[in-house]
Amino acid sequence: MKLIVGLGNPGSSYKNSRHNIGFMAVDSLAVEYKVKLKRKFTWRSLHNKTRIGTEEVILAEPLTFMNLSGSAVKQLISRHNLELSDLLVIADDLDLELGRIKIKPSGSSAGHRGLSSVIAVLKSDNFSRLRIGIGSPPEHIEASDYVLSDFSRKEKALVDQIIDEVKDCVRVWLERGTEKTMDMFNQKPACRQAGS
Numbered sequence: 001m002k003l004i005v006g007l008g009n010p011g012s013s014y015k016n017s018r019h020n021i022g023f024m025a026v027d028s029l030a031v032e033y034k035v036k037l038k039r040k041f042t043w044r045s046l047h048n049k050t051r052i053g054t055e056e057v058i059l060a061e062p063l064t065f066m067n068l069s070g071s072a073v074k075q076l077i078s079r080h081n082l083e084l085s086d087l088l089v090i091a092d093d094l095d096l097e098l099g100r101i102k103i104k105p106s107g108s109s110a111g112h113r114g115l116s117s118v119i120a121v122l123k124s125d126n127f128s129r130l131r132i133g134i135g136s137p138p139e140h141i142e143a144s145d146y147v148l149s150d151f152s153r154k155e156k157a158l159v160d161q162i163i164d165e166v167k168d169c170v171r172v173w174l175e176r177g178t179e180k181t182m183d184m185f186n187q188k189p190a191c192r193q194a195g196s
Helices: 018-032 066-079 113-122 143-147 153-176 180-185
Strands: 002-006 045-052 055-060 087-093 101-104 128-133
Touching: 002 128, 018 045, 018 055, 018 087, 018 101, 018 128, 018 153, 045 066, 045 113, 045 153, 055 066, 055 128, 055 143, 055 153, 066 113, 087 113, 087 153, 101 153, 101 180, 143 180
Parallel strands: 002 055, 002 087, 087 128
Antiparallel strands: 045 055, 101 128
């Protein structure tokens, strides 16, 4: 069994924000594989099981807010007796241009507070993470404000393309592992809007 966690902030006010692109990716996977994410009792996440290809998969979205994501991830890993090698965390990345994705088998949080929380609570950075580029903020906007802002109408069509690319990446990760997935996706050209 594998665990795929999208990072974001719960609540309608954050739903379309750049910081929530991890949630958007997991939502899209849930729709495609016909599963409804639910909160059960004292669980700290919306989650449910589905099957992608030959693999049984838990799709999850923490309800703890970004900075406390680690507690939700640890609960899922502990309750399902999973290894860190079974975990893929999907998060936004300010250092990647909008349209790029990058997967790695381990590494630092690079300042991402959700990933920092996961690393701190799990006491390890030895888990796969899939970063989705959201681009850098303009000079006059603070990074904290930028990540909580919504994608523009023009950007939304591109976001749909990126989410499709993320789903392809997840399927390859499940079938072939992180190293092979890196070879296929990390050097791919960025998704572009039609006509750009």
